[in-house]
Amino acid sequence: MNGLFFLIPIALGLGLAGLAAFFWAIRSQQFDDLDGAALRILIDDGPVAADKDQARLPPA
Amino acid sequence: MSAATATHPATSVFAVEGLRCAGCIAKLETGLAGVPGVAGARVNFTTRRVSITHDGAADAETLRSAIERLGFPAQPFLGSETTPQSDESRALMKALGVAGFAAVNIMLLSVSVWSGAQGVTRDLFHWLSALIALPAIAYSGRPFFASAWAALRHGRTNMDVPISIGVVLTAAISLFETIVGGEHAYFDGATMLLFFLLAGRFLDSAMRARASDSVAALLRQTAPGGHVVGKDGGTAWRAAAELAPGMRLLVAAGERFASDGVVETGSSSVDRALITGENVPVAVAPGGAVLAGTINLDAPLTVRVTAAEADTVIADIARMMADAGQMRSAYVRIADRAARLYAPAVHSLAALSFLGWWLAGAGWHDALMIAVAVLIITCPCALGLAVPVAQVVASGALMRAGVLIKDGAALERLASATAVFFDKTGTLTLGRPTPVGDLPLTPAEAGAALALAQASRHPLARALAAALAQAGTSAAAAADMAETAGLGVAARFDGVKARLGRTDWVGSAASGDTLLTAFRLGDGPVRLLAFHDALRPDAAAALARLHALGLEATMISGDRPAAVAAIAGQLGMASRAELQPGEKLALIEAAQAGGARILMVGDGLNDGPALQAAHVSMAPASASDVGKTAADLVFLGDRLLPVAQAVAAARRTMAVVRQNFALAIGYNVLAVPLAIAGQVTPLVAAIAMSGSSLIVIGNALRLRGCTR
Numbered sequence: 001m002n003g004l005f006f007l008i009p010i011a012l013g014l015g016l017a018g019l020a021a022f023f024w025a026i027r028s029q030q031f032d033d034l035d036g037a038a039l040r041i042l043i044d045d046g047p048v049a050a051d052k053d054q055a056r057l058p059p060a
Numbered sequence: 061m062s063a064a065t066a067t068h069p070a071t072s073v074f075a076v077e078g079l080r081c082a083g084c085i086a087k088l089e090t091g092l093a094g095v096p097g098v099a100g101a102r103v104n105f106t107t108r109r110v111s112i113t114h115d116g117a118a119d120a121e122t123l124r125s126a127i128e129r130l131g132f133p134a135q136p137f138l139g140s141e142t143t144p145q146s147d148e149s150r151a152l153m154k155a156l157g158v159a160g161f162a163a164v165n166i167m168l169l170s171v172s173v174w175s176g177a178q179g180v181t182r183d184l185f186h187w188l189s190a191l192i193a194l195p196a197i198a199y200s201g202r203p204f205f206a207s208a209w210a211a212l213r214h215g216r217t218n219m220d221v222p223i224s225i226g227v228v229l230t231a232a233i234s235l236f237e238t239i240v241g242g243e244h245a246y247f248d249g250a251t252m253l254l255f256f257l258l259a260g261r262f263l264d265s266a267m268r269a270r271a272s273d274s275v276a277a278l279l280r281q282t283a284p285g286g287h288v289v290g291k292d293g294g295t296a297w298r299a300a301a302e303l304a305p306g307m308r309l310l311v312a313a314g315e316r317f318a319s320d321g322v323v324e325t326g327s328s329s330v331d332r333a334l335i336t337g338e339n340v341p342v343a344v345a346p347g348g349a350v351l352a353g354t355i356n357l358d359a360p361l362t363v364r365v366t367a368a369e370a371d372t373v374i375a376d377i378a379r380m381m382a383d384a385g386q387m388r389s390a391y392v393r394i395a396d397r398a399a400r401l402y403a404p405a406v407h408s409l410a411a412l413s414f415l416g417w418w419l420a421g422a423g424w425h426d427a428l429m430i431a432v433a434v435l436i437i438t439c440p441c442a443l444g445l446a447v448p449v450a451q452v453v454a455s456g457a458l459m460r461a462g463v464l465i466k467d468g469a470a471l472e473r474l475a476s477a478t479a480v481f482f483d484k485t486g487t488l489t490l491g492r493p494t495p496v497g498d499l500p501l502t503p504a505e506a507g508a509a510l511a512l513a514q515a516s517r518h519p520l521a522r523a524l525a526a527a528l529a530q531a532g533t534s535a536a537a538a539a540d541m542a543e544t545a546g547l548g549v550a551a552r553f554d555g556v557k558a559r560l561g562r563t564d565w566v567g568s569a570a571s572g573d574t575l576l577t578a579f580r581l582g583d584g585p586v587r588l589l590a591f592h593d594a595l596r597p598d599a600a601a602a603l604a605r606l607h608a609l610g611l612e613a614t615m616i617s618g619d620r621p622a623a624v625a626a627i628a629g630q631l632g633m634a635s636r637a638e639l640q641p642g643e644k645l646a647l648i649e650a651a652q653a654g655g656a657r658i659l660m661v662g663d664g665l666n667d668g669p670a671l672q673a674a675h676v677s678m679a680p681a682s683a684s685d686v687g688k689t690a691a692d693l694v695f696l697g698d699r700l701l702p703v704a705q706a707v708a709a710a711r712r713t714m715a716v717v718r719q720n721f722a723l724a725i726g727y728n729v730l731a732v733p734l735a736i737a738g739q740v741t742p743l744v745a746a747i748a749m750s751g752s753s754l755i756v757i758g759n760a761l762r763l764r765g766c767t768r
Contacts, residue, residue: 008188011168015161022157026150036105042082 069099072123073111074134079103084132091130095123110134120284121297152262155200159255162196163248167746170248174743186238186245193247197231200254203261219399219444222406223257226439233432244429249436249745256441256753260448264468286311286318289362303368311356311363320372321363323348331355331519341519353665357518358543377641380669381690393469394714395447398721402443410434413736426738433740437731442752446720450760454713461767462696463678463706470692473676474710476657480606480703481648481674483662484617484627488599490698491663491682493523493575493591499531500589505581507536512549512560512579515541520577520591521549521560548577556582563588595627596700603631605704609711611659616644618666644670661703663687678703709766716763720756727752 025031076088085103088110092101097117103110112123127134169185177185201224208220227250234245285299289308300318303309308324311317329341332354341357344350350363352372369375414431418424451468458465465471482488501509510533513525538551548561558581559566566578568586579587596602603613615635617624628635636647648658648670660667660674663683671677671690679691688694695702731748734740740748 004184012165012192015165019157019161023154026153026157031150031153033104033106036085036103039082039085039105043086 069113069115071111071113072120073109074124074127076103076108076110076127077133079105079108079132088127088130088132092123092126095126098123098126119297149262149265152203152258152265155203156255156258156262158196159200159251159258162192162200163251163255165192166248166251170742170746182243183238183241186234186247189245189247190235190238193251194231194235196251197227197254200251200258201227204254204257217400217403218396219403222399222403222435223253223439223444225407226435227254230432230436233428237429244742246432246436246742246745249742249749252746252749253436253439253441256749257444260445263452264448284318286315301369303365305365305368307365307368309363309365311361313356313359316355317350317352317363319352319363319365319369320367321350321365323350324362324364326359326361328356328358328361329518331357374665377665377668380642380645381672393447394472394717395443398443406435406438409438409732409736416736417738430736430738433738433745434732434735436745437735437740437748438728439749441749442724442727442756443721445753446724446756446760447717449757450713450716450720450763453760453763454709454716454766457764457766458693458706458709461702461705461709462699463702463709463767464694464696466692466694470676471710471713473657474659474693474707475714477611477659477676477707478657479651480611480613480659480661481651481670482613482615482633483664483667483670484615484619484624485593486663486682487661487680488615488627488631488700489593489595491593491680493520494594495523495527496590496592499524499527500587501579503533504536505579505584505587506531506533508538508551508553508558508581509560509579511535511538511553512541512551512558515551516543516549516560520575520589523591524560524577524589553581558582595630596698599700600631602700602704603633605701606707609704609707611707616647616670618644618664641666641669645673648673659707662691678706705767709763712766713763716760720759723755723759724752727755 030037079085079088085105088103089101092098092110092112095118097114099113099115101110101112110127112118114123118126124134166189169189173182173185204220204223204227207218208224211218211221230246230250234247234250237243237245285297286303286309287295288298288303289295289310295310298307303319309318309321313328323344323346325346327343327345329343330350331341332351344361349366350356350361351374352367353374367373410431413434414427417427417430422430448468451471454471455465455468485491499506506528510525510528513521513528514535515538516522536553538553541549541551543549544561544565547565548559550557550559550561552558558579560579561577563576563578563586566580566586568578568588575591575593577589577591579589606613613631613633615624615628615631615633616639617635617637618639618641619637621637624635624637639647644667648660651658652673652675657675660670660677661679662671662677663679664687667679667687668690671679671687676693677691678693678695679687681688681694681696683691683694693706695706727748731740734744
């Protein structure tokens with residue numbers, strides 16, 4: 001029985017932490033461009049892909 | 061938001077076409093970062109927009125041309141970046157998160173109560189539940205409470221009224237039970253109900269979020285400004301809002317006119333597809349009229365402004381569209397129509413069970429608990445999910461078949477359409493010139509013709525270039541390339557002169573048909589190249605399928621009667637020709653006043669008001685921005701069959717929605733007698749509620765193959 005006094009607040013606290021993380025994600029616009037987020041993982045900042053992209057860039 | 065004149069950082073938003081992959085995002089963002097004055101650029105791939113943070117050194121025009129140099133056609137986005145729908149979706153997402161958190165944690169406590177927690181433990185768990193549930197209900201219930209209050213204040217009722225009454229009463233009674241140490245509290249039921257309903261509401265809103273304001277998109281079509289010729293002969297860039305009648309504008313080839321006007325000097329041809337829907341360019345000479353939003357194709361023109369900003373033809377069409385849109389918003393969605401019958405029935409049932417038990421001698425407390433059980437068991441949980449889940453599943457299936465839907469209500473309206481009106485150019489036809497038959501060119505001529513065609517922006521030249529490139533031709537090396545406005549392009553190939561352009565200019569006596577062009581290499585024979593705007597390959601099949609679905613097709617076109625009659629005869633459909641945008645609108649309004657429900661399929665700006673006024677509307681993806689935003693559905697690709705498929709799928713969706721209503725009502729028929737008999741405990745309510753929701757969702761999932 002005494003265990004409840006620790007376990008319930010811990011359970012609720014974890015849940016609230018998850019909820020807070022969700023709100024933070026909404027506020028920092030992480031759900032605004034879901035299609036873009038799926039593609040951005042493919043953008044390689046390394047020199048190999050950058051060279052290929054640079055080659056196609058017309059002079060600015 | 062557009063032109064930044066100050067030196068402090070500003071943000072400009074551009075709508076960008078042609079974004080397809082991760083490479084495009086990287087190219088645009090890194091490319092723009094290198095432009096002087098730009099602090100940073102961020103692409104939103106979902107909305108196809110890029111927002112650029114920059115200082116005063118970069119104005120809207122510089123940024124736009126910088127984006128176009130990177131290979132993407134762009135227009136300044138004048139609408140607000142956050143639409144009301146996206147704000148609504150975000151609020152619903154937060155409410156859904158809170159309701160989900162509350163429902164899960166309260167259910168955890170409730171399971172212990174159901175498995176036999178007694179005395180102090182039960183009271184403690186009830187208090188904890190109340191502590192979680194009451195703030196959660198106050199927060200997550202707001203969308204329902206606000207909508208129910210708005211309806212009641214106007215003497216109407218909607219689905220949110222029984223929901224709000226049910227949730228508030230349940231929470232109040234459960235709190236009372238908790239205070240007096242009673243056996244049953246329904247906090248789990250109330251939060252679970254909110255969670256399910258918010259899920260339905262969120263799906264519905266997310267579907268609509270992509271549709272942006274059509275009128276804002278329309279005004280985006282006009283140029284943001286133009287180069288005004290000053291008294292001293294110099295030019296200065298002025299925003300469209302600063303233009304006034306009497307000013308003289310210098311419009312370069314390829315530029316959009318920023319206002320209506322009359323040509324003073326120069327001759328060129330104008331792409332008026334935006335206004336008339338016709339893709340054949342119109343020649344203009346001094347004294348000729350030009351309209352804002354159309355494109356100057358060949359040579360620079362000086363234009364005297366006759367109407368600017370709000371007085372232009374395009375602004376007139378925008379106003380017509382705004383007015384026509386109001387009619388459609390009067391449509392009452394099927395869920396709200398069901399609620400008009402459902403809410404009074406449920407409330408009288410609950411009141412009657414209270415009265416019945418009270419008169420039969422039960423205490424007022426017991427009678428009230430039974431009435432609350434009736435309310436919570438009849439709360440339209442499955443009903444609230446029945447429509448949105450079916451529509452979301454169907455719209456996913458349609459998306460895979462190449463049809464995009466903006467709004468769940470569009471599916472309801474599409475299912476009830478009784479007749480269909482088609483625009484001609486770009487809708488029944490492909491909307492771009494394609495060669496008639498094979499091109500009569502030798503390989504050497506083809507290479508030269510491709511080089512010439514690539515040098516011109518004329519639509520026929522572009523069509524020729526596309527056809528030759530597709531045939532695998534590669535362009536020959538040209539020298540002395542020169543374009544003569546309104547006539548054609550000439551160049552030398554290995555010292556041999558070649559010309560591509562108007563038939564009489566090249567040296568042929570053929571008539572001056574605008575869809576005929578000629579080519580000649582050196583002293584060789586003159587080659588006549590004929591183009592036509594071909595029908596979509598499956599137009600006849602699509603019309604036959606629509607006919608089988610009971611929809612009669614009529615063509616309403618702004619084109620010449622002869623061209624319209626030819627296509628109508630070929631497809632065996634009724635037709636009307638030479639219609640102005642306002643006349644198309646009037647035709648649709650007249651038909652709908654006669655009781656018909658019209659599906660309008662069109663693409664151009666000239667179809668905008670008609671698309672907006674029709675019961676439901678579709679546009680091809682090749683349509684102007686205005687056509688696409690005014691339409692409820694957009695279909696991709698060259699085929700017309702998706703129109704018929706969408707109608708069939710919409711009807712199947714509505715059949716499933718009706719089944720779902722029947723399931724939800726059937727569940728009530730079983731559960732309500734139990735509740736009235738006083739046999740429903742919170743455990744039974746929780747099982748019944750999630751059970752019926754799962755059945756409804758499962759039935760809706762059958763729609764995944766609804767386009768076959």
